[in-house]
Amino acid sequence: MHVTFHGATREVTGSFHTLTTDNDKILLDCGMFQGRRKESDEKNRVLEVDPQAITNVVLSHAHIDHSGRLPMLTGRGFKGRVFCTRATADACAYLLRDSAKIQEGDAAYLNYKTARNFLAKVRAGNVEARLSKAEMHEIGLTLKTENQYLNVPLIEKILRTNHLEIIEPLYSIQAAEEVLEYFEGVPYRHPVVVGRDLTCTLYDAGHILGSAIVVLQRGTGAQRRTLMFSGDLGRFGKPIIEDPTLQFAEEHRDIDLLIMESTYGDRLHDPVVDMKPALRRIVQETYARGGSVLVPAFAFGRTQELIYFLHELYMEGQLPKIPVYIDSPLATDITHVFGEHPETYDSDTHRTFLQNGRNPFSFEDLKFIHTVEDSMALNRDERPHIVLSGSGMCEGGRILHHLRHKIHDERNTVLIVGYMGQNTLGRRIQELGQAYEQGGRKGPAPILTFYNKEYPLRARVQTVGGFSAHGDRDEMTRLVRDSNLRIKKIALVHGEEEQSLAFATYLREQGFDVTVPCHGQSISIN
Incomplete structure (x- = not known):
């Protein structure tokens, strides 16, 4: 089996990785890239994996940079389940709806600006002409309802009639609500089958409510192979939720590959x-x-x-x-x-x-x-x-x-x-x-x-x-140094490039085999 890194590689947001076996393709997170508007839109509209080819999704936690593109899967043919903790499933019910509302609002406003500017050029009779603020305001009012809300049907009609680009949201509120039916909330430390001869067990990551360290395991005995995905790791000693897990079940201790976050790979937090x-x-x-x-x-x-x-x-x-x-x-x-x-x-x-x-x-x-x-x-x-x-x-x-x-x-x-x-x-x-x-x-x-x-x-x-909800360099290091895990190889993701590279150097000095994958790179687990 092998892992391919599609998102959050040498950058912080857009967590998106796949584990592929002879029979299954498991998606680890389906996050949204967050940054400049144009770059974000270009990255988020492209799903590099065919949703119909995905067996199931395992979601580490509910933050939008890890869950935000899930509604795009179901609209493109995904038929599997989204496995996560129960708290994560409950939180996603609100977070994904809110994300969809933002997407629809942003698209409506950009379309409004296009329609308003087009009408201004028509009124001026000259593409280069400039109207006064009062005139632009008057034109803007024609595109709004009596309650000052954008008149979306009218705006889209103007754009279609004049063959102007219409910005579509990544997904609708309805799509965000539909994907919730695919969620499967499971308790920590409770193995579930997520593929043929493939099980998943979630451990507390201590990052936010319901966040999980994911253990995916295939085979038994000498043929057993184990992948661990840290998700986002939290801090130790913070209030409300438990600290990140350091003690794992015996059958999950031998890790062939640990996909590990590195947000603060070269920084230390205040105590x-x-x-x-x-x-x-x-x-x-x-x-x-x-x-x-x-x-x-x-x-x-x-x-x-x-x-x-x-x-x-x-x-x-x-x-x-x-x-x-x-x-x-x-x-x-x-x-x-x-x-x-x-x-x-x-x-x-x-x-x-x-x-x-x-x-x-x-x-x-x-x-x-x-x-x-x-x-x-x-x-x-x-x-x-x-x-x-x-x-x-x-x-x-x-x-x-x-x-x-x-x-x-x-x-x-x-x-x-x-x-x-x-x-x-x-x-x-x-x-x-x-x-x-x-x-x-x-x-x-x-x-x-x-x-x-x-x-x-x-x-x-x-x-x-x-x-910060993210552990710093020393706190993240505790997962690999102070836990009962035996780790063969580490791949660092979810960090700006300088943070990931610095953390890789630090971990190598501690005796670990570490790589910082690039976008699209794959690692085999033999």
Whole structure:
């Protein structure tokens, strides 16, 4: 049998690999590439494996860069099952619908711009003519309904009639809902048959709720061959969920090939024990300035960890009683999923909250924002508060509205608590804010451009690296060095090239046989 690497090779997103035997083709993850719009669209529309040739899918966890293209499979003839943990299946019900909604919204807006610009050229009577903003606004209004929503049928009619390109979403909300019928939730450490003479067992990866290390095994005795796929590995000692597994069943200890993530292959995080004090300090300092804390937070995992820590700090009386807002419909839904899976919580969470009859994700000062109107009102609220909102990399969502209302005010803080991908607004905020701070905050504030406007970044920018859901170099190394595994070969994926190559060098120094595959490369397991 052999493994082929189709995605997340020398880059972070778009996890997509296949295990091929004489009888089966198993897809490991079906993730979406996330980055610049044009590059993302080009990569995501191409499925390099015929969905009809896939026997089954094994999904390591629910994050969109691992699950986001699953709805494309069923629309192209996939007939198998998607095996994952029960918590992952429940989370995907929300994440995939949200992804489809984003796809449809992005396509509708791009089509709107094409139709508006075409009508402007027609009105001007000259391709080179420029209309005023008022005239462009008037044209735009003709493409919207009375409630200011885009008139999608009219827009598409104009494009079709005039033979203009129509942008289609990767998949629809209906497709996202249909793929959920293919999910098969299984418990950790419970073997399931996923192909002819091929079994799958899931172990806790400690990354997010329901995340799994995948063990695929074929044959018995001397003919047995074992593939392990780490998925994304979490940190040790973080709250809510269990740490990454280090002790595996005897029959799963001899690993012929370990496909391992390398997101932070050359970096070390702040210690987990420093996360809560750092959060307390930043909130206290911002409150003393009369400002608010804006947290671009991933809806799945990061938001719930922050809720957990803030709840503890409020219980301990270590923070002023200022309101905490969750301004993300998806984060609200995912928080409910967390509440439905207490069987995945670690002992600290049981001891601190459950045994005392408390819900870790609910307290008096925590408020969930549901409507757009309430979100807009919060944008204008000048009183000190904490707001957690998506998207986590500031590439869309309600966090952009909070930023445009508050990043010009030096009383406020933008708190970075997770990985910011290359070429994202979040990365620019992080880098520009850090440079401005290191320069003593002298001279003009750096300028950020989004929503076609320029905004001075006067707000403080703070980073607390310990919140990352990915293990750092030393934590990832624990899987291969401190576990009971015996590993023949390691293939590093899911990391920017410099991170993967640096981690490969480090592991080789520890005595491991390591390769960093390129896109499309295959490795045989004999």
